[in-house]
Amino acid sequence: MRRRLGKGFWIASGWIGLVLAAAVLADLLPLPGYDETLVGPPQAGPSLAHPFGTDGLGRDVFSRVVYGARVSLGVGIGAVLLGLLIGAPLGLLAGYRGKATDAVIMAVNDIALAFPALVFALAVVAFAGANLRNVLIVLGVLGVPAWTRLVRGTTMAFAGREFVLAARALGVRDRRILWREIVPNVSVPAASYAFLGMAVVIVAEGSLAFLGLSVQAPTPTWGGLINEGRTIMENAPHLVLAPALVMFLTVLSFNVVGDRLRALTDVRQSGLEHVRRAAAQPLPTAPHTPGGQLLQVADLRTHFVTERGVVKAVDGVSFTLERGRTLAVVGESGSGKSMLIRSILDLLPGAGVVRGGKVYLDGDDLTGFSPKEMRQVLGTRLAAVFQDPMTALNPVRTIGTQVAEPLRVHLGLSGKRARAHAAVLLASVGIPEPERVLRRYPHQLSGGMRQRVTIAMALSCGPDVLFADEPTTALDVTVQDQVLRLIHRQRQERNMATVLVSHDLAVVAEWADEVIVMYAGKVVERGPAADLFERTRMPYTEALLQSVPRLTDPAHHRLRVITGRPPDLAALPSGCAFHPRCPYARERCVTEAPPLFQETREHLYACWYPRGTEAAVGDPVPVALGESGPADPVPVALGESGPAALGEPAAGPVPAGTDRNGSEPGGPEHNGAGSAGPDLKRPELAGPEGADNRGR
Amino acid sequence: MILHRLVRLLVVLLVVTFLSFALLALLPGDPTTQILGVSATEEARAQLRQELGLDDPLFVRYAAWLGALFTGDLGTSYITSVPVTEALVERLPVTIELLIAAEIVAIGLAVPIGVAAARRAGSTTDQALTALCFGLLSTPVFVLGVLLILVFAVKWQVLPATGWTPISLDLGWNITSVLLPAITLGCGQLAVYARLLRADMIATLQEDYITLARARGLSPRRILWRHALRPSAISLITAIGLNLGALVGGTVIIETLFGLPGVGRLIVDSIFSRDYLTVQGGVVLISVGYVLVNFAVDLVYAAVDPRIRHA
Secondary structure, three states, X not given: OHHHHHHHHHHHHHHHHHHHHHHXXXXXXXXXXXXXXXXXXXXXXXXXXXXXXXXXXXXXXXXXXXXXXXXXXXXXXXXXHHHHHHHHHHHHHHHHHOHHHHHHHHHHHHHHHOOOHHHHHHHHHHHHOOOHHHHHHHHHHHOHHHHHHHHHXXXXXXXXXXXXXXXXXXXXXXXXXXXXXXXXXXXHHHHHHHHXXXXXXXHHHXXXXXXXXXXXXXXOOHHHHHHHHHOOOOOOOHHHHHHHHHHHHHHHHHHHHHHHHHHHHOHHHHOOOOEOOOOXXXXXXXXXXXXXXXXXXXXXXXXXXXXXXXXXXXXXXXXXXXXXXXXXXXXXXXXXXXXXXXHHOOOOOOOOEEEEEEXXXXXXXXXXXXXXXXXXXXXXXXXXXXXXXXXXOOOOOOHHHHHHHHHHHHOOOOHHHHHHHHHHHHHHOOOXXXXXXXXXXXXXXXXXXXXXXXHHHHHOOOOOEEEEEOOOOOOOHHHHHHHHHHHHHHHHHHOOEEEEEEOOHHHHXXXXXXXXXXXXXXXXXXXXXXXXXXXXXXXXXXXXXXXXXXXXXXXXXXXXXXXXXXXXXXXXXXXXXOHHHOXXXXXXXXXXXXXXXXXXXXXXXXXXXXXXOHHHHOOOOHHHHHHOHHHOOOEOOOOOOOHHHOOOOOOOOOOOOOOOOOOOXXXXXXXXXXXXXXXXXXXXXXXXXXXXXXXX | OXXXXXXXXXXXXXXXXXXXXXXXXXOOOOHHHHHHOOOOOHHHHHHHHHHHOOOOOHHHHHHHHHHHHHOOOOOEOOOOOOEHHHHHHHHHHHHHHHHHHHHHHHHHHHHHHHHHHHHOOOOHHHHHHHHHHHHHHOOOHHHHHHHHHHHHHHHOOOOOOOOOOOOOOXXXXXXHHHHHHHHHHHHHHHHHHHHHHHHHHHHHHOOHHHHHHHHOOOOHHHHHHHHHHHHHOHHHHHHHHHOHHHHHHHHHHHHHHHOOXXXXXXXXXXXXXXXXXXXXXXXXXXXXXXHHHHHHHHHXXXXXXXXXXXX
């Protein structure tokens, strides 16, 4: 509690306590009376005897400020309590009952809020008489609408929660529910608002006093002291500064306490990971020689430094991509797919993120680029399309402005020419009546149309690599294929490379040349699409494949799911991150993380007991298996995992039982021991061959 | 939708005017004493009461008063014998100029501060600006005004502490005389606006379309000002409307503090001279103006957010 409230909270509370104690005990303090004249020389500055000096009549300013605190705090506390006593029951009623009660109370409330409060307070006090009681009542009543609104909002949030609904369904009496379930939950926001409200009331009382419309002389008030002091401000500025400082500190303290209390219930601050400033040590990066490929990613790592520890969102990913090819990145949500894309493009959120590894574009190291240099590459050579077209376009700018913008910024086209070109672009992605669409706003287009627009924007400056992060996930099934076809066609026409992030294996099988399977930020299997689907080695890939529903499944067929949840990246399981969910996990998987092994030159996997190999069915005693030399696959050194670094087709013995030439599909029937695990019938995915028939 | 808003506007206006009216009518005390003095005979008072319609039921009097209000008649001050409407119209331009100048100061400073703080949320710049806003938020407007007078008028003597030059007389002097009051009034709002804009801007900067704008290689400045500012400005516009009430309350203090001949000063002066009819007129003017401006703010949303415009 102490840590979450922060130091400021305690300092502010201390100040409030001090002022409150001084106000309450003013009569007992060894102070001159507040209206005792000539206790010192008039208009004298601060001294030991009179810490805030004396005023024009020689009265002690410190004493007057202390007695002034009585009025300020008295009105503050009194008015807030009054507002609470009237507003809170109304808010509870409106929030709990809802419907007509709520409508009536809130309608009255809205009207009340439409009043200029201070002017009204002024008029009422002026007409009814300026004294403590009237000021307190007026300021209290003016606070009612805000209290009602606050309590109603909180009550509503809790009245809909399960525990309240359950209590209601069980026939617990309303009064009991209100006191037991709702009031305790409303109390923290109410306490927070009480302090903020007191700050407001103290300022309002001060304003009235400043105008001479609060408690009348001789009783001192802070606002009154400042008003009196300003007439002789030139000669004795302390008369203004002392009460002003005390008042400022008091109001500030109430605001700080209220603000910190509010932060306690603030979901955004307590629920989300609070990202600390990066201890910006860049991750160590092994020296690396780029190959001749268009895009090469070498040992890319993206770590978030959070309060819970380091989250390794991307942890040592390597791949290469040639012009005209499509690489698919596959995995569940939270596996680091999207973060990989953002990491390559250097679009990570600023604070608390560290990136390591290298990204080469045509041999140029992008990780060494300055932000300005990077901006010249982004949009022109690298382009991106995101998952949700609903959020991918700026809602307040027209399509025309948005599509034309990169053309104007990067290609330097004039406004008119950029617009004309934008129309051509829209037409090229299959948007009918492009001229009209240019004048539209995003919300006026369908999801599919919007995604076409984002693709048009991504393609506008003729990029070399298109990153498509789940470009069809948020779209209707009927539109998905069209959009993928569009990306595919554009890739062929422009001879680009495409990185396609997806969790849809059917999509991947149809369009990808190469596949990366990611789990917990790491590559767990990677290879040419056909090979990977034919000879799946990593159990996670296998599970992904099995969880694809097929039309050929009988009706009411149980949908296969991967049991368990994706791991918490801040607290990864030991050994292989997949082992808690892996049906084949053995002891070694728990203790030791598998490196990437080679199946073939291009096909790599991270598993101690790869499927479809002898290792998978070997001795169930893990230690014995770990020591059974020949069956033990040899890891490929990390960091050199790019094919460019793989001089030899196989650096070590290939796991036994694997047919490297691929003449035999490595199905479970092959090794004859599939019965050891659950039914491993391979899903009949539309393989790349099938895809060829579909008009590649 | 528009109809719904109009109906609401009418209801609010009725309530606001009724309360302003009732404020005076329900007061203890007798206006005839004010007009005729304490020594007047009972018959003279009764006659005057009848002339003024004071014996009629409250709602009848309200209806009559409202009818007169529509013709712009708020009565004639018993004290100064000046028609209240005339006095208000004479003072109104000063208050309006002060309000506009204060909003210009507030928005003009709040937008760059909010944007700069949001750009690197959590950075030292952000923390410093947030602290500054928190401090300003905790400074009562009259405290700030007195301090600014102390620094700029008393110590440095670069700006006048009090006085008003109408815009029709001399533009330069007019600006000089409005500058300090406007800064004082604007600074309190500045903090409110900047905090709102910062929070909304931070939320907007998490949006996909901002990440994609970065992916298109656009500069941070372009993204902040052209892409992120407008979608983040909705709450700010609401706040500008809602805070007008606070701002109008502030003008009463500012005009008194800086000696500006505006509506707020007129209200305060009238309170002390017990010129209740003028006070009532001032409260009606401010309340109705406030309600109408809030209504207008509702309509401005549409211009900012096309999603509302086409809804």
